[in-house]
Amino acid sequence: MADKTKVGKEYPPVVWEVERGKIRELVRAIGDPNPVYTDRDAAVAEGYKDVPASPTFLTIPAMWCNVLATVLLDASVNVAMVLHGEEEYEYLTEIYPGDILTGVPKLVSVEEKESKSGRMMHMVTIEIDYTNQHGEKAARARTLIVERM
Amino acid sequence: MAVYFEDVNIGQEMPKLVKGPIQKLQHVIYAGASGDFNPLHTDDDFARMVGMKDGVITHGMFIMGIIGQAITDWVPKKDLKKFGVRFMGMTKPGNTITVTGNVVDKIEDGNIIVCEVQAADESGDIKATGRFTAKFPNRDK
Secondary structure, eight states: OOOGGGTTOBOOOEEEEOOHHHHHHHHHHHTOOOGGGTOHHHHHHTTOSSOOOOTTTTHHHHHHTTHHHHHHHHTTOOGGGEEEEEEEEEEOSOOOTTOEEEEEEEEEEEEEEEOTTSOEEEEEEEEEEEEOTTSOEEEEEEEEEEEEO | OOOOGGGOOTTOBOOOEEEOOOOHHHHHHHHHHHTOOOGGGTOHHHHHHTTOTTOOOOOHHHHHHHHHHHHHHHSOGGGEEEEEEEEOSOOOTTOOEEEEEEEEEEETTTTEEEEEEEEEOTTOOEEEEEEEEEEOOOTTO
16 A cells, blocks of 8 residues: 655656667557658758657656656555556657666655545656756656555 | 647647557557566456456557657647646557547647547547647747
């Protein structure tokens, strides 16, 4: 059961180097044929420096670096009983191949809520603030995990 | 083809995107790309063991991904400022997903357009709802 005393805790940063191939792999998996994500010339013609990371790219560092599992387990959330409730991204600068992102995960809130069927749930919100290698704020990812009791 | 701030009105629909039917193989490709290896999405035996009688369900983030595709088919990625979704229902292989959206607010200060989006299957069951904000260029700039 989610431990509210962990609210506000920041976790060790995760570092992720953005690869051109990984940007391509994600849009291929989604089936998004937009050439801006795979063809450098097409991207430059649209005003980008290189192929930009697609809108949901930040799921990659979060999943490959096990961020959610790390935070949820530390906060004593029963990971067998969780659902992904919400996901939100704020885009603060473009993310390109070669960028080195540093993400700082934080447990921002744990709230109790009753479902329509009367079941108690914990709404666990985790944010990851990403900064790039130039020290610029790159993005903020916010994930809401629902722990069913 | 650029879309200009002046040409967008509250209530206007964004171009819809239809994707599917979703195949199980796509779950495997998506798992590898995203790093989400929860067997709920790739292993029918595991999925049934945890209560999914029809087997595997689609990654929620895959659905967010196709909503993202629909958005950046209309609005360039560089003009997208914020994008969030709430997952409402489970998607299964065989579902065909239609993404629709409409403009709910237009803020002159900063040329900001706010849109609500949703993804629904062939029966109209809503899988995700969401919202995004984007900065639109002016026609004369």
